[in-house]
Amino acid sequence: MGNYNDIYNKWKIDPVGFWQETAQEIDWYVEPKKIYSNEEDSPSWFADGVCNTCYNCIDRHVKNGRGQQAAIIYDSPVTATQLKITYQEMQDLTSYAATMLLDLGVQKGDCVIIYMPMVPETIIAMLACARIGAVHSVVFGGFASKELATRIDDAKPKLIISASCGIEVNRIVPYKPLLDEAINLSTHKPQKNIILQRSMHISSLKEGRDYDWEECMKEIKRNNRHTDCARVQASDPLYILYTSGTTGKPKGIVRENGGHMVALKWTMSHIYDIAPGEVFWSASDVGWIVGHSYIVYAPLLQGATTLVYEGKPVGTPDAGAFWRVISEHKVVSLFTAPTAFRAIKKEDYTLHYLKKYDLSHFRALFLAGERADTETIKWAENALNVPVIDHWWQTETGWSIAANPLGIEKLPIKYGSAGVAMPGYDIQILDENNQEKSAGEIGTICVRLPLPPCCLQTLWQDTRGYKSAYISEFKGYYSTSDAGYKDEDGYVYVMSRTDDIINVAGHRLSTGGMEDVVASQKDVAECAVLGIKDDLKGQLPIGFVVLNAHVKSSDEEVAKAIIYKVRQDIGPVAAFKQVVFIPRLPKTRSGKILRGTLRKILDGQDWSMPATIDDPSIITEIIERLQQCGYKDLGKQV
Numbered sequence: 001m002g003n004y005n006d007i008y009n010k011w012k013i014d015p016v017g018f019w020q021e022t023a024q025e026i027d028w029y030v031e032p033k034k035i036y037s038n039e040e041d042s043p044s045w046f047a048d049g050v051c052n053t054c055y056n057c058i059d060r061h062v063k064n065g066r067g068q069q070a071a072i073i074y075d076s077p078v079t080a081t082q083l084k085i086t087y088q089e090m091q092d093l094t095s096y097a098a099t100m101l102l103d104l105g106v107q108k109g110d111c112v113i114i115y116m117p118m119v120p121e122t123i124i125a126m127l128a129c130a131r132i133g134a135v136h137s138v139v140f141g142g143f144a145s146k147e148l149a150t151r152i153d154d155a156k157p158k159l160i161i162s163a164s165c166g167i168e169v170n171r172i173v174p175y176k177p178l179l180d181e182a183i184n185l186s187t188h189k190p191q192k193n194i195i196l197q198r199s200m201h202i203s204s205l206k207e208g209r210d211y212d213w214e215e216c217m218k219e220i221k222r223n224n225r226h227t228d229c230a231r232v233q234a235s236d237p238l239y240i241l242y243t244s245g246t247t248g249k250p251k252g253i254v255r256e257n258g259g260h261m262v263a264l265k266w267t268m269s270h271i272y273d274i275a276p277g278e279v280f281w282s283a284s285d286v287g288w289i290v291g292h293s294y295i296v297y298a299p300l301l302q303g304a305t306t307l308v309y310e311g312k313p314v315g316t317p318d319a320g321a322f323w324r325v326i327s328e329h330k331v332v333s334l335f336t337a338p339t340a341f342r343a344i345k346k347e348d349y350t351l352h353y354l355k356k357y358d359l360s361h362f363r364a365l366f367l368a369g370e371r372a373d374t375e376t377i378k379w380a381e382n383a384l385n386v387p388v389i390d391h392w393w394q395t396e397t398g399w400s401i402a403a404n405p406l407g408i409e410k411l412p413i414k415y416g417s418a419g420v421a422m423p424g425y426d427i428q429i430l431d432e433n434n435q436e437k438s439a440g441e442i443g444t445i446c447v448r449l450p451l452p453p454c455c456l457q458t459l460w461q462d463t464r465g466y467k468s469a470y471i472s473e474f475k476g477y478y479s480t481s482d483a484g485y486k487d488e489d490g491y492v493y494v495m496s497r498t499d500d501i502i503n504v505a506g507h508r509l510s511t512g513g514m515e516d517v518v519a520s521q522k523d524v525a526e527c528a529v530l531g532i533k534d535d536l537k538g539q540l541p542i543g544f545v546v547l548n549a550h551v552k553s554s555d556e557e558v559a560k561a562i563i564y565k566v567r568q569d570i571g572p573v574a575a576f577k578q579v580v581f582i583p584r585l586p587k588t589r590s591g592k593i594l595r596g597t598l599r600k601i602l603d604g605q606d607w608s609m610p611a612t613i614d615d616p617s618i619i620t621e622i623i624e625r626l627q628q629c630g631y632k633d634l635g636k637q638v
Contacts, residue, residue: 004408004420007270011423018423019453021047023258024263026051026301027060029231032258036450042463045259045453049234054094054131057300059229061087061276066303069277074330075121076310077321078167079200085120087303090127096220097128098227101159103220104192104211108133108230111240113190115148115179117141117166118310121196121213122286123296125161130238130257133230134158137240137252140287140589140612141166142173147611148182150250151242152190154460161194161213165201169315176203188542205625218501234258240460241289243395251469252460253395255292259453260398261301263424264293267399269300271391271422272366273407276303279329279458283309283322283336288590289395290369294335298399307331311583313340320353327357334362337369337591339526341376341506346525349548351383362386364406368393369591371494371512373519374415376526392418392494394480396470398454401425401447401480402492416516417491424452427492429485430474439488442495442510446477483510502531502539504575511541511595514576518543523551523558528585528593529576532602542578544598544622546585555581580629582622588612598622602631603621 011018018033023032023046032049058071062122067088074083085093106112112129114136116122122138129136136157136540139148141163152160160183166173176195183189195203196213205212240252268274280299284290286308299306307329313322313336322344326334348354365380365388372390382389389412392404404411404419413422423429426448429437437443451457455478459466473479484494495512502509514529525548531539543562551558559579566576586594589612600607601623609616626634 004405004411005294007408008421008423010125012426015424015452022266023049023262026258026261029246032234036451043450043457044235044256045256046262047232047478049258050231051234051261052130052133052229052232052256053238053261053297054098054127055229056261057127057130058087058091058094058369059494061300061303062091064303066276067091069303070279070305071300072120072123072306073279074308074310075370076118076167077316078169078310081310083120090124092226093124093130094127094446095226096217097124097222098131099225100194100213100216101128101132101134102227103216104159104194106132106134106157106158108232109135111135111137111155111234113145113148113152113155113157113160114138115141115160115162115175115196116286117163117175118198118285118308119163119196119198120308121163122501123308126239126286126296131227131229133232133236135237135239137242138287139242140285141175142178142589143287144611145178145181148178148420150260150620151252152182153188154242154250154252156188156241157190159192159194160190161196163196164198164203167198167200167310169312172201174201174203178383181559187327210582214394232257237460239292241292241395250564251465252462253289253398253456254458254460255398255454255539256457259455260297263452263454264298264401265301268298268304268407270407271400271403271405272298274299274302274304274333274337277305279305279307279331279334281307281309281329281331281334283313283334283340284369285589289398290335290590295396313343314347318353319344319348320356323354323359325356326359326362330361332361333366335366335368337374338367338372339370339587339591339593341365341367341380342373342526345376345379346546346548349379349550354383359384364389366391368418369402370593371496371515373516373526375416375519375524387413389413390418392478392482392492393466397451398456402427402494414489414491417487417493419492420490421492424455427486427601428477430477434474437485440485442483442485444474445482445484445492445494446474448477449478451478468503502507502541504537504539504573506542509541509570509574514543514570514574515567518545518562521558521562521565523547523548523553524562526585528595528598530595530599530602532599533604537575540578541574541576542580542602543576544585545579545581546583547581580622580625582617582625584618584621586610586618586622589614601635602635603635605635607635608638 030050032046282294495510
């Protein structure tokens with residue numbers, strides 16, 4: 001497709017012309033003439049364009065001859081189910097589901113909350129909302145009632161779509177009691193719910209309020225009641241996605257229809273190198289931004305086949321689960337969190353399971369979500385013999401800020417870097433005085449305004465909150481709240497969140513840099529380094545370490561090797577002397593390590609169990625381990 005520098009410079013010279021040309025990849029009812037506008041301090045891309053996201057994801061592919069191609073492959077090892085749904089079948093299903101929403105009173109501009117597990121109906125529900133111009137807000141299935149209630153009160157949905165249950169590795173999670181309690185707690189009361197009954201657990205439904213998904217769809221199918229795609233403005237919201245924080249007013253990221261489609265369609269060809277008809281797998285959950293962008297919208301906009309996986313990287317049934325899926329479904333590219341590969345590496349370092357499967361068709365592995373440590377990238381490269389690409393983006397942006405654009409050209413891989421800036425992003429490293437840092441110097445990673453298409457332009461009904469959180473600290477810039485640096489070649493190194501830069505005796509140090517060193521030890525499966533209070537030096541680093549299975553060295557020997565390595569690579573200034581070995585790290589369901597909670601516990605602060613935690617029992621394990629190691633005055637749960 002050309003040369004990265006040429007394409008990036010083409011954008012920089014004429015950003016409006018670049019995105020106007022890119023927008024030709026989308027089918028418009030009315031083509032936009034106003035490419036970017038910032039009228040009344042309300043930025044928007046393609047504001048005068050008229051379009052429909054569902055049409056671009058589904059209907060146009062049927063029209064152009066892809067009706068019999070698989071749009072979705074559903075693979076659920078936890079229910080022993082596999083299913084393929086063609087684009088033609090998706091057109092019918094989204095059309096019928098749109099009719100169901102209209103029958104239950106949902107209109108263009110209304111909000112619908114979707115509280116669902118990883119099943120095809122979740123994607124059908126999202127696209128049905130887009131089809132009629134309703135705004136969807138997906139809440140991760142199984143989120144606690146209190147957190148769901150805060151989102152109900154903020155989004156004020158006309159209706160909620162849910163399921164009777166979600167399926168974990170060894171348990172069933174009933175959703176209906178959680179939903180009922182959330183509605184009981186919320187001030188806003190949606191009048192109706194649609195419930196997908198799963199055979200593993202059937203929920204009781206209240207007449208006049210709860211409607212059975214299958215029963216509604218049967219009646220609509222029987223009468224062949226289709227609903228066409230509504231015409232919406234490109235600036236109309238497609239969805240609201242709340243960030244994972246649960247204190248105070250939740251931050252609802254708003255995604256507009258037009259810019260969202262233009263940017264995501266571009267990324268599939270240029271970053272991920274995926275052609276129409278190929279199988280792309282994003283091993284995430286639809287409840288998170290990766291699931292929105294790269295399970296649902298981007299692959300379908302491209303006319304690719306997307307894979308919906310209801311399982312885990314290990315335990316469903318073993319550490320070969322990902323290899324099986326790639327092999328069976330001819331996946332050409334996988335996008336997942338580094339934590340997934342650390343889990344596989346921990347359980348099967350010698351790749352016993354990989355030897356069973358044919359991955360000759362597999363081309364690339366993309367990692368994002370957590371910082372990808374060098375050791376895990378090298379292990380994956382050796383295992384798969386394909387490019388392993390660390391790239392970096394946020395819920396707020398919806399697509400890559402920095403990456404290695406395989407569809408343009410494969411740039412040299414630099415371990416520890418998330419790649420180079422993508423078109424649309426003018427990345428600068430700034431100090432607290434808005435001054436640019438020199439190459440190699442750590443500062444706050446910022447993006448010069450305006451942000452490109454797809455990125456948030458505001459928060460849901462909270463413009464003041466948007467400005468305060470993102471664009472007030474550095475005038476003329478969007479603050480990512482990530483700390484890092486650029487090298488002399490423009491490669492971006494994301495070291496940690498800005499609040500994870502620790503101050504050791506006046507020296508500002510990156511915990512991310514220390515983690516990379518710790519993770520490089522052959523016995524280490526994964527780790528987290530954070531700074532804890534110290535009366536003498538202000539803060540001191542502590543490393544939480546999970547060892548690979550079948551490690552023969554003693555904990556004391558491994559700890560000595562880790563401490564020596566950090567001293568050697570970073571220097572005595574790091575004052576790294578504390579290592580705590582634990583069986584598991586606490587993570588969110590999207591794979592992010594809960595460093596903030598660990599820090600509060602060690603600093604003796606009150607802490608609450610994060611709503612997004614994958615397994616609360618891990619925190620109990622860690623507290624017991626800390627007490628065994630002599631740590632006192634730990635924070636108390638409130």
